[in-house]
Amino acid sequence: MVYGTLFVRSLLDIKPLVPKLLNIAGLVFGLVGSLLLWRFGLPADVNRKGESVLLLEETDHAEIARGKRYDFWGNIGIVLLVIAFALQLVAALL
Secondary structure, X not given: XXXXXXXXXXXXXXXXXXXXXHHHHHHHHHHHHHHHHHHHOOOOOOOOOOEOOOOOOOEOHHHHXXXXXXXXXXXXXXXXXXXXXXHHHHHHHO
16 A cells, blocks of 8 residues: 555656656657758659669669658658647647
């Protein structure tokens, strides 16, 4: 019975820190998401069709894979920014 009471007390001690922790988590997610978008967001040098610049009849499979990787990490960056916004909104409302 004593351990249950200590656990409840420890949870009550953490409660005032929850908004700050959510805000910090939101900032971290936002930072990582923005860095991913900066690196992979709108790559001008990636040809997503896989066509070579000089030979238009060949498909470059390495370039297709690179385009998919850029799309994947760019989408992850957007998702992280949305999560960051949601965490900071919840932290502000608590």
